[in-house]
Amino acid sequence: xxxxxxxxxxxxxxxxxxxxxxxxxxxxxxxxxxxxxxxxxxxxxxxxxxxxxxxxxxxxxxxxxxxxxxxxxxxxxxxxxxxxxxxxxxxxxxxxxxxxxxxxxxxxxxxxxxxxxxxxxxxxxxxxxxxxxxxxxxxxxxxxxxxxxxxxxxxxxxxxxxxxxxxxxxxxxxxxxxxxxxxxxxxxxxxxxxxxxxxxxxxxxxxxxxxxxxxxxxxxxxxxxxxxxxx
Amino acid sequence: xxxxxxxxxxxxxxxxxxxxxxxxxxxxxxxxxxxxxxxxxxxxxxxxxxxxxxxxxxxxxxxxxxxxxxxxxxxxxxxxxxxxxxxxxxxxxxxxxxxxxxxxxxxxxxxxxxxxxxxxxxxxxxxxxxxxxxxxxxxxxxxxxxxxxxxxxxxxxxxxxxxxxxxxxxxxxxxxxxxxxxxxxxxxxxxxxxxxxxxxxxxxxxxxxxxxxxxxxxxxxxxxxxxxxxxxxxxxxxxxxxxxxxxxxxxxxxxxxxxxxxxxxxxxxxxxxxxxxxxxxxxxxxxxxxxxxxxxxxxxxxxxxxxxxxxxxxxxxxxxxxxxxxxxxxxxxxxxxxxxxxxxxxxxxxxxxxxxxxxxxxxxxxxxxxxxxxxxxxx
Numbered sequence: 001x002x003x004x005x006x007x008x009x010x011x012x013x014x015x016x017x018x019x020x021x022x023x024x025x026x027x028x029x030x031x032x033x034x035x036x037x038x039x040x041x042x043x044x045x046x047x048x049x050x051x052x053x054x055x056x057x058x059x060x061x062x063x064x065x066x067x068x069x070x071x072x073x074x075x076x077x078x079x080x081x082x083x084x085x086x087x088x089x090x091x092x093x094x095x096x097x098x099x100x101x102x103x104x105x106x107x108x109x110x111x112x113x114x115x116x117x118x119x120x121x122x123x124x125x126x127x128x129x130x131x132x133x134x135x136x137x138x139x140x141x142x143x144x145x146x147x148x149x150x151x152x153x154x155x156x157x158x159x160x161x162x163x164x165x166x167x168x169x170x171x172x173x174x175x176x177x178x179x180x181x182x183x184x185x186x187x188x189x190x191x192x193x194x195x196x197x198x199x200x201x202x203x204x205x206x207x208x209x210x211x212x213x214x215x216x217x218x219x220x221x222x223x224x225x226x227x228x229x230x231x
Numbered sequence: 232x233x234x235x236x237x238x239x240x241x242x243x244x245x246x247x248x249x250x251x252x253x254x255x256x257x258x259x260x261x262x263x264x265x266x267x268x269x270x271x272x273x274x275x276x277x278x279x280x281x282x283x284x285x286x287x288x289x290x291x292x293x294x295x296x297x298x299x300x301x302x303x304x305x306x307x308x309x310x311x312x313x314x315x316x317x318x319x320x321x322x323x324x325x326x327x328x329x330x331x332x333x334x335x336x337x338x339x340x341x342x343x344x345x346x347x348x349x350x351x352x353x354x355x356x357x358x359x360x361x362x363x364x365x366x367x368x369x370x371x372x373x374x375x376x377x378x379x380x381x382x383x384x385x386x387x388x389x390x391x392x393x394x395x396x397x398x399x400x401x402x403x404x405x406x407x408x409x410x411x412x413x414x415x416x417x418x419x420x421x422x423x424x425x426x427x428x429x430x431x432x433x434x435x436x437x438x439x440x441x442x443x444x445x446x447x448x449x450x451x452x453x454x455x456x457x458x459x460x461x462x463x464x465x466x467x468x469x470x471x472x473x474x475x476x477x478x479x480x481x482x483x484x485x486x487x488x489x490x491x492x493x494x495x496x497x498x499x500x501x502x503x504x505x506x507x508x509x510x511x512x513x514x515x516x517x518x519x520x521x522x523x524x525x526x527x528x529x530x531x532x533x534x535x536x537x538x539x540x541x542x543x544x545x546x547x548x549x550x551x552x553x554x555x556x557x558x559x560x561x562x563x564x565x566x567x568x569x570x571x572x573x574x575x576x577x578x579x580x581x582x583x584x585x586x587x588x589x590x591x592x593x594x595x596x597x598x599x600x601x602x603x604x605x606x607x608x609x610x
Contacts, residue, residue, distance in 0.1 A: 128334030131299055131406075132347050132396070133324035146338050221338030223380030 113155025
């Protein structure tokens, strides 16, 4: 066991393994890039939609519905489903099916959190804002969104961690990323490589989580954070 | 600066600031009206209180004034102009709005909260800063509290901040929706007194919503009692309301302590005070007894230079050596000339002399016997 971990460490620290198109360095960059891109695209779609629906206080059952559907579909199935789609659209295999699958995966948590985050802003605070003469736009930007930031960020965090973990499956449809080491290692029964790849994915997911926790602390409204600490 | 414009408008006339004409409101899906054909005038410079049980439409009516709710029919005039002609957000910036303390923005400091409307109106920064300082002083907030967030302030302080925020752009009208509902009774009484003191300086047209009849009669120049379904049961000054309830509903809503509440509306200064047997502190035992015999009194007050040193009764006078000042018992309770008859009654009831002693600070003014208070109630 110790020997095995030693081998993994040796594999991870061997500069030769980090170089080139198939090296750890490039796979890591690919993995991070596709994660950032897909979460950004998903946020660009889901945040405005979620915030608008949350602000309107319409369709109360919508978020639960989205969450349930999203839970029912496994990530792998999304990748598998995205593959024929991408081929049909002439996007080929590899990058685009993975991209499509990851965006689909990231949408629900970002969307539902954004809807909920705006919906749960204290009704009296919203009423006061309107009563003092804020227009809807002013209410949204000056009151609702600032107060919703922690929950909105939590949604993006969940999506990002999921995407980082799931991007591994891209290797199954012919794309790169850190999943390459797991899939290829598995094919040639190179357990060191499988384990090393998995370790890197796990580390990246943890780093994502920590990064968002720091971002959330930094961006959360001060008065509200104080309340949380006081309790 | 803040008080100038509002004092001028109040002096101009006592005409209607807000006029509701046949206003009805039915919420979508409801089978009955929340407010039914309500017509009333809110006079300029007065405190008008809407009071009633839950479901009486008092808050809905208030919200129709600043267009947070739109009437289903009828219309509302503000200073003679149809209120629906002004865009809602512009109208609201000219009308102060105070709700229970949770209406403060939790992510903004107290100073930022107070600056909300001036900020929306695009005032220059220096002017906003000066105005915030001025308002903090007006409502009794410490300078240091301005930089804090609402969560770190007490309920009373938050409520003061809410009032300051509503007054920021010096609106002639102030709407208050159960503003003191979330604070404890002691703080509530203090906030009520502060509001009355503030109103003496500012002369705003205030519409105040509460379910507490006591609060209504204390604060209101006029009280509108609303019955379930938004029906106006009575609209009158508090004293008239307590004296002549228009119908059984109003009578029941006023409650059993109607007489006591009426007393709380009459200041002590409205009733002539009496002087009872008074002794100088140098009087001997014999002189004191003789004076009490002449007055037919069982007790006497020891008075020196307009100050009351205490009271004595016949039993204590026997121990008055060398003079009555040695036997005088200091006063335990008294009331000031600004107290009301209800407080006087309370003091008189708990004193075995059956009178309330009235003093202006250290100066003895006279006594108010329990019979005189009762007479006032029958008058």
